[in-house]
Amino acid sequence: EEQKSLLLESSSRFLLSQGVKVSYGTAGFREDASILSSTVYRVGILAALRSLKTQSVIGVMITASHNKFSDNGVKIADPNGGMLSQHWEPFADKLANAPSPQQLLQLINEFVEKERIPFDGVRPAEILLGRDTRPSGEALLEAARQGVTSIVGAVASDMGILTTPQLHWMVRARNKGIKASEQDYFEQLTSSFRCLMDLIPTERKVFDGVNDKLVVDGANGVGGAKLRILHNLLNVLDMEVRNSSEDEGVLNDGVGADYVQKEKVAPRGFGSKDAGTRCASLDGDADRLVYFSVPPESNAQIDLVDGDKILSLFAVFIREQLSLLNEKEDIKNCGKARLGIVQTAYANGASTNYLKNLDLEVNLTPTGVKYLHEKAAEFDIGIYFEANGHGTILFSESFIEWLEVRSNMLSSGSKGSEAEKAALRLLAVSKLINQAVGDALSGVLLVEVILKHMGWSIHRWNELYIDLPSRQLKVKVADRTSVVTANAETVVVSPPGLQEAINAETAKYNQGRCFVRPSGTEDVVRVYAEASTQEAADTLANGVAKLVD
Ligand code: NG1
Ligand code: ZN
Known part of the structure; x- marks a missing residue:
C-alpha cells in the first residue's frame, strides 16, 4: 500500500508528453531533451527494480553521446557494468510508454510478479546516477532520482558529471567490492599506465616520430575535462587537450569522434598548424576514440586512424x-x-x-x-x-x-x-x-603507451594496412523493418530477391563488398560499400541504395 501510493503520487508529477512514443534502442532512450523527463523518471523506477532483482548496484547514465547538445538520453548499466540485459528491454519500452500513472502501476505490478522481484527482507535497491555536461542533465538527473526513490527503501547516489565509461566502471567496481569513486578510477588508470611505461624495453624508448606531442579534441564535452585531470596526474605525457567542456564551443558541433570519423575532416580548432602531429578525438560522452593526422595542404582529407x-x-x-x-x-x-x-x-x-x-x-x-x-x-x-x-x-x-x-x-x-x-x-x-x-580515456592511454613501446609514429601505425575506400549512405524507406538480415547483417533474407540484386551489383567491382541493414538508432536503412577505388565504392553504394529504395 505504501509502495502503491508512493508510485502514484510521484508518477503524477512526471506525466507522459502527448503523442510521444519512445523506444530503448541499442543505446537506451534518446530524444529531444524537452520531452524526456517522464522517460528518465521511469528508467529510474526500472533501475531500482533491476537492482532488487539482481541484488546488486545498478547505474543510470544521462547522456546522448555524439548527438546534438539539445538532445539527451538515458541508459542503464547492469551489475557487471555492461548494458542492460536484452531480456528487460521490452519492459523498458512498455514502462516508458505507459499512458497514465494507473497503467504504469499495473505494468509494474505484473512485471514484479512475472520476474519474481523480491521486496521484503532483501538488500534495498541501490543506484548510481551520472550525467554528461548537457544543460538538460541536471533536471533529468533529478527526474531519475525521483524515479528511483519511488521504490520503497531505494537509494540513489548522484556521482556527478562523468563520462559514460566512468559510470559503468563504478557500477562494476562496486559490485566487485572494489573502491569505486572517481578518484579510484583515476588511480587505477594512472598506476597501470605507469606500470606499462616502466616495462617499455629501454632500446625502444626512442620515438621514431619527429613530434611526440599528442593533441586531443574533447568534442566540447566531458571527456576533455577528465582527460586534463588524468594528464595532470600522470605528468609524463606531452599532451594538449582542446575543445573541452570548460572551453568555449558547442558540444558535438563540428567536433568529436563521430564527426571526424564520418566526415573525415579535422574538428574545429585543428588545422594546418597541426600538420604531422598525432591527434585524437573523443565523442561527447568519451566512449569512442579515433586518431587522425592533418595533412599539410589545407583542403586535403585527414588521415583517419579509426577503431x-x-x-x-x-x-x-x-x-x-x-x-x-x-x-x-x-x-x-x-x-x-x-x-x-x-x-x-x-x-x-x-x-x-x-x-x-x-x-x-x-x-x-x-x-x-x-x-x-x-x-x-x-x-x-x-x-x-x-x-x-x-x-x-x-x-x-x-x-x-x-x-x-x-x-x-x-x-x-x-x-x-x-x-x-x-x-x-x-x-x-x-x-x-x-x-x-x-x-576513450583508457583507450588514449593504452594507445600512447603501445606507440612508445613499439617506437612507432602515427604514420607508422597508420601503415599497418591501407584502408579500402568505402562509402556509407542512408536511405529513407517507408518501413525499415521490412529489411531483415542474417549472418551478422551481411546477407538480406527479406525482401526476397534483394540480396541477389546486391550480389549482381557488387560483382561488377574489383574488391567489391556491400551490405544493407536497418539502423537501430535512426529511421533509415544503411548502405555500406567498399571497393578498390573511392569512385567505385561511391557508385556501388549509390547503385545498391536504388535497389533498397
Ligand atoms: P545504427 O544506427 O544501428 O547503425 C549506430 C552505429 C553503431 C553504434 C550505435 C549506437 C554505425 C554504422 N552504427 O547504430 O556502430 O555506435 O549507433 O550508438 O556507426
Ligand atoms: Zn558515446
Whole structure:
C-alpha cells in the first residue's frame, strides 16, 4: 500500500508528453531533451527494480553521446557494468510508454510478479546516477532520482558529471567490492599506465616520430575535462587537450569522434598548424576514440586512424606479449590462451584481412556494443571494436588469475625475464583498459603507451594496412523493418530477391563488398560499400541504395 501510493503520487508529477512514443534502442532512450523527463523518471523506477532483482548496484547514465547538445538520453548499466540485459528491454519500452500513472502501476505490478522481484527482507535497491555536461542533465538527473526513490527503501547516489565509461566502471567496481569513486578510477588508470611505461624495453624508448606531442579534441564535452585531470596526474605525457567542456564551443558541433570519423575532416580548432602531429578525438560522452593526422595542404582529407586500426594496434601488442609468454618452455598451459578478435561488418575489409593474416581468429557480430562485448567475453583475451571507435579488451577472470600466479612465480624464479615482463604487461593492460565498456580515456592511454613501446609514429601505425575506400549512405524507406538480415547483417533474407540484386551489383567491382541493414538508432536503412577505388565504392553504394529504395 505504501509502495502503491508512493508510485502514484510521484508518477503524477512526471506525466507522459502527448503523442510521444519512445523506444530503448541499442543505446537506451534518446530524444529531444524537452520531452524526456517522464522517460528518465521511469528508467529510474526500472533501475531500482533491476537492482532488487539482481541484488546488486545498478547505474543510470544521462547522456546522448555524439548527438546534438539539445538532445539527451538515458541508459542503464547492469551489475557487471555492461548494458542492460536484452531480456528487460521490452519492459523498458512498455514502462516508458505507459499512458497514465494507473497503467504504469499495473505494468509494474505484473512485471514484479512475472520476474519474481523480491521486496521484503532483501538488500534495498541501490543506484548510481551520472550525467554528461548537457544543460538538460541536471533536471533529468533529478527526474531519475525521483524515479528511483519511488521504490520503497531505494537509494540513489548522484556521482556527478562523468563520462559514460566512468559510470559503468563504478557500477562494476562496486559490485566487485572494489573502491569505486572517481578518484579510484583515476588511480587505477594512472598506476597501470605507469606500470606499462616502466616495462617499455629501454632500446625502444626512442620515438621514431619527429613530434611526440599528442593533441586531443574533447568534442566540447566531458571527456576533455577528465582527460586534463588524468594528464595532470600522470605528468609524463606531452599532451594538449582542446575543445573541452570548460572551453568555449558547442558540444558535438563540428567536433568529436563521430564527426571526424564520418566526415573525415579535422574538428574545429585543428588545422594546418597541426600538420604531422598525432591527434585524437573523443565523442561527447568519451566512449569512442579515433586518431587522425592533418595533412599539410589545407583542403586535403585527414588521415583517419579509426577503431579498426586501434584494434589492430592492440592486437599486435597483445599477440607479441602472448608469444613472449609462450617462449618459456617451463610455463605450461599458456599456449591455451585464446585471443579472439570481434568486429562488425562495418570493419574495413583491409583490417579484417590484416588480422586474419596474423593468424588471429576474427569473429563478426551484428552492430551494437552488446553483441560485440558478449562475443569477446568468450575468449581469454577478447578485443572488440566498432569502426567508429567504440571498443575495449576483455580478459577472462581465469586468465587474469593465471597471469597473477605466473607473474609471481616468475618473479621468485627468473627475475626480470621477458616472460615475466609480458605477464606483467598483460596484467597492467587488464587494469588500464575498461572491462565494462569502451572507454576513450583508457583507450588514449593504452594507445600512447603501445606507440612508445613499439617506437612507432602515427604514420607508422597508420601503415599497418591501407584502408579500402568505402562509402556509407542512408536511405529513407517507408518501413525499415521490412529489411531483415542474417549472418551478422551481411546477407538480406527479406525482401526476397534483394540480396541477389546486391550480389549482381557488387560483382561488377574489383574488391567489391556491400551490405544493407536497418539502423537501430535512426529511421533509415544503411548502405555500406567498399571497393578498390573511392569512385567505385561511391557508385556501388549509390547503385545498391536504388535497389533498397
Ligand atoms: P545504427 O544506427 O544501428 O547503425 C549506430 C552505429 C553503431 C553504434 C550505435 C549506437 C554505425 C554504422 N552504427 O547504430 O556502430 O555506435 O549507433 O550508438 O556507426
Ligand atoms: Zn558515446
